[in-house]
Amino acid sequence: EAGVVQSPRYKIIEKKQPVAFWCNPISGHNTLYWYRQNLGQGPELLIRYENEEAVDDSQLPKDRFSAERLKGVDSTLKIQPAELGDSAVYLCASSIRANTYNEQFFGPGTRLTVL
């Protein structure tokens, strides 16, 4: 079974440029998560989708971040414009459902460097 797929793995951009990350979850997983992991810290949730509906985006900086999951499968996270403080690893995860006991499977992440 294929795991969570993310691309690109690495991205280097200059500040004020736009950037987009793509995620394809495990087949059959209804719940998709985007986390941001700053250096030396644990991941923090940006947004959670149940199928195509964003059900928790309270931590998403909506002035510059946007996300979509149009057909309830793969998802795109966008930053426009990027700032120096956006340098981090962006992790996508999926689970069958968002129940307490359902394990979340993580992708390899996209490491973003903003210069």
Place this chain on the structure above:
Amino acid sequence: AQKITQTQPGMFVQEKEAVTLDCTYDTSDPSYGLFWYKQPSSGEMIFLIYQGSYDQQNATEGRYSLNFQKARKSANLVISASQLGDSAMYFCAMRGVNAGGTSYGKLTFGQGTILTVHP
């Protein structure tokens, strides 16, 4: 609100020895789950073990066991017979259910502990 505290920034262990990684949590949720993940230098998060707040027995998965002490709000990970490949960052995380029975969905992570296994 949920909070996870991992007080050990780094731990060292000799190969084949056992090691305990500490995790304490704080929550007012009536029900919750506790998870441990391993993150090697390559970056992916690997699920290790899960403990439900109402589980009567401590969880075990191969060389991993979770020492769950609900009254003390601790969920320490024990790795037996350490291997060189165990060297990585380890994260404790939790996910809760509110009084209405709805899962918050997201995982709340601690700061992590870097484990180094010496030959």
